[in-house]
Amino acid sequence: MSIRYLLNSGVCSAFLFFSVFLGCFPGLVLSADVTLRSIEINKTHEWLKSKPTVYFKCKDENMTVLPDVKEAHVLYNFKGQESWQPLTVFSSEKCKRCGFYEEDRFKSDDVFEEWEFCPSDFTLPDGKYIRVMEKEFSATFLCSECIPFAKREKRMHAALIILISVVVSTVFILGVVTAYKYWQKKKREQDQARFLKLFEDGDDLEDELGLGNVL
Known part of the structure; x- marks a missing residue:
């Protein structure tokens, strides 16, 4: 030989x-809606108005205002069928830079948190993903189409x-x-x-x- x-x-x-x-891994491109199932903010950043305007936004995408979220220390639950849902859509395996923000009339908007939001995050049953930022907020997202990708x-x-x-x-x-x-x-x-x-x-x-x- x-x-x-x-x-x-x-x-x-x-x-x-x-x-x-x-x-074994054809079609690494996916199309998956991400919805917000619950959120609780732990504080507001705007001192001069009692009702904050909280929104979610990914880089290079339009912001999604959460019209019901007005009070701190209140757990808001959603069905995923609201007019402002979904929050974002994953069209590939790549992560997105996303975050929760609060509008500020006098300076740059306040940031609850920005992070790398990925399809592979949704590893909990039913395609859930829980994000907790200490002293800022806790939120639960749902993306059932992301489960196969994870x-x-x-x-x-x-x-x-x-x-x-x-x-x-x-x-x-x-x-x-x-x-x-x-x-x-x-x-x-x-x-x-x-x-x-x-x-x-x-x-x-x-x-x-x-x-x-x-x-």
Whole structure:
């Protein structure tokens, strides 16, 4: 079995596994609505008006005002069918920079929190995700369409580990075979050199003894 054959076999095996790996996860693009199921704010930032205007916004998207949220320390529950729902829509596996804010008439709007909002966050039963910012708010989101993606992401991580293991094992085996072939080659060269040296030493001994002329 030649080293070229082993090399080609290893490369083909890695390529085949990588192809199967990609084929297991088709359609990494999703379309999933994210709705707000509940929220409780722990404080308001606006001192001059008693009823704050709280809204949710993702970067480069329109803001969604939460018209019912007017009091601190009140738990507001929603059905997900309100006119202002959904809060946002995931159209790919990428995260979004989102947050809850409070309008301010005199300066920049106040920030409850900004964070990286991802489809893979929805790992709780029924596709729920709970976000808590100490002293600011607690909110529960729902995205049932995100559940398959969260599970798929875990499978992708496992498959990626397997793929890396296969590639590393293939490279290691090829390295060992290459080293063995190189050792065999050097050993043959050394044996040939010793064999030739024996003939040279025999010729020198015959010359010293004068046997060459007798023969």
